[in-house]
Amino acid sequence: MHTPWKLTLAMTGAALIGMSPVFAAAPDLSDPPPIEGEVITEDLGSHTIRVGLGLAETSPLYISTRYFGDILSERSEGRLSVNVFPNSQLGDDAQMMEMLQTGSLDMTIPSTSPATTYVPELAVFDLPFLLPTREAAIAVLESDVALGLLDKFDGTGIKAFAYHENGYRQLTNSVRPVESPDDVAGLDVRGLTIRTMENPVQLSIWEALGANPTPMAFGEVFSAMEQGVIDGQENPWSTILTSNFHEVQDYGAETRHVYTPFIIMMSERTWDRLDPAYQELVREAAQEAAAYEIQLATEYDDWARDQLEERGMQITRLDDDQIAAFQEAVQPVYDQWGPRIGEDLIAEIQGIVDSTTSE
Ligand code: TK8
Numbered sequence: 001m002h003t004p005w006k007l008t009l010a011m012t013g014a015a016l017i018g019m020s021p022v023f024a025a026a027p028d029l030s031d032p033p034p035i036e037g038e039v040i041t042e043d044l045g046s047h048t049i050r051v052g053l054g055l056a057e058t059s060p061l062y063i064s065t066r067y068f069g070d071i072l073s074e075r076s077e078g079r080l081s082v083n084v085f086p087n088s089q090l091g092d093d094a095q096m097m098e099m100l101q102t103g104s105l106d107m108t109i110p111s112t113s114p115a116t117t118y119v120p121e122l123a124v125f126d127l128p129f130l131l132p133t134r135e136a137a138i139a140v141l142e143s144d145v146a147l148g149l150l151d152k153f154d155g156t157g158i159k160a161f162a163y164h165e166n167g168y169r170q171l172t173n174s175v176r177p178v179e180s181p182d183d184v185a186g187l188d189v190r191g192l193t194i195r196t197m198e199n200p201v202q203l204s205i206w207e208a209l210g211a212n213p214t215p216m217a218f219g220e221v222f223s224a225m226e227q228g229v230i231d232g233q234e235n236p237w238s239t240i241l242t243s244n245f246h247e248v249q250d251y252g253a254e255t256r257h258v259y260t261p262f263i264i265m266m267s268e269r270t271w272d273r274l275d276p277a278y279q280e281l282v283r284e285a286a287q288e289a290a291a292y293e294i295q296l297a298t299e300y301d302d303w304a305r306d307q308l309e310e311r312g313m314q315i316t317r318l319d320d321d322q323i324a325a326f327q328e329a330v331q332p333v334y335d336q337w338g339p340r341i342g343e344d345l346i347a348e349i350q351g352i353v354d355s356t357t358s359e
Contacts, residue, residue: 026058027303030295032067035074037284044275046079049266051107052090052099054218058242060300061109061164061262062086064293068264071285080278088219094198095217101157103269109262111166113199119152123341124349126201128330129323131259134168136353138294141165141261145348150263157268161286164262165297166236170305171257172249173232174225177316179253181329185210195221195233197260201341204333205257209326225249234258237304238297246308252315254305255326264290 049072055061062084069082090096093110097118100108112122124130131137140146141163150160171178173192178184184206185191193212196202206213214230224230225248232249234257240246264286271279309315318326338346 027299029060029063029299030292032064032070032292033288035071037075039075039077040079040277040281041077042277043079044076044278045273047081047270047274047278049080049082049106049270050090051082051084051109052088052096052105053084053086053109054088054093054096054111055086055239056242057086059086060238060293060296063296064164064289065109067292068285068289071288072281075281075285076278080281088217092217092219097158097265100265100267103267105267106270107264107266109164109264111197111262112260113197113202115263116199116201118156118158119149120340121149121152121342121345123199123201123337124149124345125260126199126205126258127337127341127346128205128257128333129327130346130349131353133357134298136356137165137259137261139356140349140352141294143349143352145345145352153265158265159268159271160263160265161283162264162290164264164290164293166260166262167238167297167301168236168256169234169258169260170237170240171232171234171253171255172240172245172313173251174228174249175231175251177251177253177314178255179316179318179322180325181209192231193229195224195230201333201337202258204336205330208330208332210329221245222248236297236301237308238300241304241307246311246313250312250314252305252308252313254315254317256323257326257330262293 051065053061053065065084069084072080072082090105091099093108093114094117096105096108097110097115099105112125116123131140146163153160175192176183191210191212193214194206195216196206196213198215198217203213203215216224221233222243222245225233225245233245266282274282305315
């Protein structure tokens, strides 16, 4: 539902900086790093690589994917080019990964949560409050432990190259402000119906908090909220803003309950068609795009929260005690999933986290 003043505000912002009225402005984002490295002048074949994304054109993910395309094109003298399809127009994360397997899509950058179908250990990222600071989260993403999980895609028909940041997930809803798990569960009134990613650990988190969790593909979330099928959802502020969720969600709570990254991946069929020199180029470009995306996502996060407030979302900042109450309420998730995900893996990740916080 577009209320007139929201539209006016969005259009004023758009007019000011000359962007589409769908989205008013972007924060002061870093320019992409200069494209460096060897240019392959030999003709090793021409390829157009189609990349499907769940998020919108305004997202850090989209911007970095365009940069990925620029790197490939510049360093192959235009023989490699990238077409990006945003907004889940080719399918949701799960469908696009299946398309990589069959070779009907070349690349996608899904969340780790639906990718646990292929690599169950990736569910470690679904554990709530595992990565308490961004510094710790990035250290984990760059660690051999996490990179080793990407090798486990071997044999699935998918090649995984690097992690991108999705960001700390925050709760929004259209019913009431949330300051505590009791507000989620509702006590005297009904619990909130919350869309979760399609992943059993995510489901457990919202069950533990007393919500009515409803797993759903990301592309369906806006209309489900608009139609009142669900009360709310959880995603990083940048996604909430760039997906216009504030148009249908009045309340936000800064819960920071989960940090699940994205993975940049390619169909093995596409990979096998590329000359080894192009394969190496794709690998390098994926890493450079990942680093740029992490920077953009970091720059976007708090700015997006402030923008949402300006556009009328009432956002509750939670203090340490309030966060601790959420953390305590989701403890059963560790008891239930820890043994299945692997206590050793969890301990290794926690070791990396500790090494960043004890310095
Ligand atoms: C976009 C999704 C999305 C994720 C979700 O394809 O499903 O909520 O956070 O960003 O991967």
